Amino acid sequence: MRAWLSLATVVGGIMMVTAACATSEEWAEWRSHNTHFASGTHAGFSMRNNRDGSNPRVTRTDVEAARQESWWGKAITVSPEQIFQN
């Protein structure tokens, strides 16, 4: 029982932290605008800091958060040593 309570507390805390930034609808809207970088369309980001839509503002932190939201793990990438010498 204690194990379940501990687990629920930890998972619940994580969910609260991650949900505090945006609603699921906002994230869904964000993810729907995923074609803008090399496909030719200049679709925009859409996120509001204020729930009532006033003073809309997106920061670098918001962009980083959205980037991480869609991240599925560390990508295999060439190492700098395969390209450069220091």
Add this chain to the structure above:
Amino acid sequence: MHRFHSRTPAAGLVLAAALLAAVAGPAFATPEDALMPLEKYTTPKAKGLASAHRSRLLKFSEEIYNCLPWLSVAPGGLGFPKAKDSVTDDRYLSTWIYIDQREDPAFAALPQERRVSAMFSRYGVDMLRRMAALSDVIDDGDVTGLSVVLSWLKPGTSRPGKQPVNETFALFVDKATLMDFLAKRVPPAEFTSRAKFILFDGQDPVGRVPLEVWEDSFNSTFKVTNYEPPKGVQCQ
């Protein structure tokens, strides 16, 4: 419905750590982290360049960070390296950019060399143009040329259950050729014939692929809706 079978708090903590790792995502460099550390350079010439132009590169890094939030400079990806196969100490002003390219059917349908051309035309040329504008750096006689490295997620690899793989394109070009290309005195085909470049699929070298360069103003005109740079930052 997924069921947890954890019977101990330790198991819960392991799960929590895994969830946190998934939430934390990749680490991207702050403007200062983007600069290649001085102690990593191996020759006096490189150390001299890095010391002399540190403040200018930091300002450039801050411009990317604050004004082009859809791009990230790789940690240590901004500096004066030389090409891997170089037998001389020819130094290049270089920027390694991660591009936030997500799954997109149109992009995925392109052959690999076409994806490279699209990415270089869209981001590579604009980054080279921005770097070429750092006249105090470019005019340094110890700078042989410019280099841009672009990494993006290979289509089809960034889904749950898949191992993400980055495609990476690295290009080196001498200063005169770049300046002539940017001034339209050298056509794109001549530019690509003079430049040295290589593509990597993950960590596997693909080699020199056919590269076509066309006009693309996206990186210089795109605005993130409602995005505001920090106060006091002027974006051009």
